[in-house]
Amino acid sequence: MRSDHEIQTAFILASGPFTGGLLWDRVGEKLREAGTEVHAATLTGMGGGAAAAGGEDEGEVELETHIADVVGLIDGVTAPEVVLVGHDYAIHPVLGAAQRRVERVARIVYLDSGLPQDGDLPLALVPDTDVQALLRERPDATVPAPAPDQWQRWGNTTGLPPADLERLSSLAAPQPGRTLTEPLRLTPMLKGVPTSGILCTAGGLTIEAVQRMVTSGMPQFQALAEPNVGFFELETGHWPMLSCPDELATTLLRAAAGEGHRLSPASSRPFQGRPFLLDVPVAARERTGRLDLHLPDSAGDGGPRPAILFVHGGPLPRDMVPAPRDWPLYVGYARLAASQGVVGAVVAHGLHTTSDYPAAAADVAEALRVLRADPRVDADRIALWAFSGGGLLLSGHVAAPPPWLRCVAASYPVLAPLAGWVGVDPRFAPAAVLPKAGRLPIVLTRVGLEAPEIAATVAAFLAAADECGAALELVDVPHAMHGFDVHEPTDETRQAVRRALSAVLTHLRA
Numbered sequence: 001m002r003s004d005h006e007i008q009t010a011f012i013l014a015s016g017p018f019t020g021g022l023l024w025d026r027v028g029e030k031l032r033e034a035g036t037e038v039h040a041a042t043l044t045g046m047g048g049g050a051a052a053a054g055g056e057d058e059g060e061v062e063l064e065t066h067i068a069d070v071v072g073l074i075d076g077v078t079a080p081e082v083v084l085v086g087h088d089y090a091i092h093p094v095l096g097a098a099q100r101r102v103e104r105v106a107r108i109v110y111l112d113s114g115l116p117q118d119g120d121l122p123l124a125l126v127p128d129t130d131v132q133a134l135l136r137e138r139p140d141a142t143v144p145a146p147a148p149d150q151w152q153r154w155g156n157t158t159g160l161p162p163a164d165l166e167r168l169s170s171l172a173a174p175q176p177g178r179t180l181t182e183p184l185r186l187t188p189m190l191k192g193v194p195t196s197g198i199l200c201t202a203g204g205l206t207i208e209a210v211q212r213m214v215t216s217g218m219p220q221f222q223a224l225a226e227p228n229v230g231f232f233e234l235e236t237g238h239w240p241m242l243s244c245p246d247e248l249a250t251t252l253l254r255a256a257a258g259e260g261h262r263l264s265p266a267s268s269r270p271f272q273g274r275p276f277l278l279d280v281p282v283a284a285r286e287r288t289g290r291l292d293l294h295l296p297d298s299a300g301d302g303g304p305r306p307a308i309l310f311v312h313g314g315p316l317p318r319d320m321v322p323a324p325r326d327w328p329l330y331v332g333y334a335r336l337a338a339s340q341g342v343v344g345a346v347v348a349h350g351l352h353t354t355s356d357y358p359a360a361a362a363d364v365a366e367a368l369r370v371l372r373a374d375p376r377v378d379a380d381r382i383a384l385w386a387f388s389g390g391g392l393l394l395s396g397h398v399a400a401p402p403p404w405l406r407c408v409a410a411s412y413p414v415l416a417p418l419a420g421w422v423g424v425d426p427r428f429a430p431a432a433v434l435p436k437a438g439r440l441p442i443v444l445t446r447v448g449l450e451a452p453e454i455a456a457t458v459a460a461f462l463a464a465a466d467e468c469g470a471a472l473e474l475v476d477v478p479h480a481m482h483g484f485d486v487h488e489p490t491d492e493t494r495q496a497v498r499r500a501l502s503a504v505l506t507h508l509r510a
Helices: 021-031 062-076 088-098 130-137 149-155 163-173 207-215 219-225 247-257 326-341 354-373 390-401 430-436 453-468 493-508
Strands: 010-015 037-040 079-085 103-110 195-200 229-236 284-288 291-294 305-311 342-349 375-388 403-409 443-447 474-475
Touching: 010 062, 010 088, 010 247, 021 037, 021 088, 021 163, 021 247, 062 079, 062 088, 062 229, 079 088, 079 247, 088 103, 103 247, 149 163, 163 326, 195 207, 207 219, 207 229, 219 229, 229 247, 247 305, 291 326, 291 354, 305 326, 305 354, 305 390, 305 493, 326 342, 326 375, 326 493, 354 375, 354 390, 375 390, 375 493, 390 403, 390 430, 403 493, 430 453, 443 453, 443 493, 474 493
Parallel strands: 010 037, 010 079, 079 103, 103 195, 195 229, 305 342, 305 375, 375 403, 403 443, 443 474
Antiparallel strands: 284 291, 291 342
């Protein structure tokens, strides 16, 4: 074993909600045997340690408290290089602390955690929707620690026998609500800090799936393909420090050494900058709050026009530039609609995390209200057209279609939460509500080269539609991929867009 003055790397290990430093005993032992310095964090009020430090009341503990805890651990490190490991919730205080001591941080490891952005609430990554509802109503409420049979509501428990689940509960403490309801504030200071992602694949997310996200060209995933980002997989559930501590320790050492699988970047320019696959004439555009109207020529002549509201995909970062409503994709669809004599509208909704579906649905509902109130729009002839992750936002309209909604459409939609999508409100389940749709026309564009995890949600939706006899029209594009309408155009893809629009227009004009 090396003497202290030879130690070059220190690990600071921070675990997810309710838990503290005792969870890392075996991992810490293996890392020390490898000659590293180890600090297992017990954040203020968390399990296995003292309650609130400094005389704080439990209700006063917030995310900022935990950031300060991690900063204090960094300041106590003697080794020159610090590797911060954030598991689940703890990635939030880890990131908050890293930007305050960025000169000390050699690497940040995301251990089966989300990728929070500036302004995100840790609550957005809480998979238990009951807890989400509680804290949205009472942000300072305390969340009880799970009983042994309740941990599956917080993550996949593969690899944890009953004795380990008992141990999890014995080491856990209630989570102060304000640690989950205070937004994380980040600056560009962390850009360039090497990072590693460790995926616990029993939860369904794999390196292959992440690569597909990057290849799609969607902007929020492109940073994952930077050269200083490496990925690892562990074939276990959400608590690898208990289910496979030796393998986790080995993986952390490899991450600290800069190893890990590198993703390939998207082969063409970012999704948001790619041109629409059809040449369409420019239409007059008006912006009111979250709603853009693209108006046909002589929109005021001949009475009100039908309208299509286009709903962009997501989740997308809050600070996207350009914003989705300005992407050539959605502008192209809106102009295409306007060229056919209907109002093409685009809504800028707030789907930034997977727990934002209720807020995004409210934005869509408000956009529909504003759209229908416009005197140039026929309030009784409206269609709703969603893309990608916006597909879940069709749920409420399918469950209770109003008489003025003549059609819903979906292009390469996500129709059920994907692996890693935590905290999605269970109301957003299009297949489950299909029997309530009656004879509402549904136009669905399906791509043959879809990612398997998304294709499975579409297949389940089609099976449900067949079982209940839904009025569904399928536009198949066998040789197209997700987002095909901004990839290199072909006769097949151009015809698919025209077929889908023609079907929607037929229902609007019936």
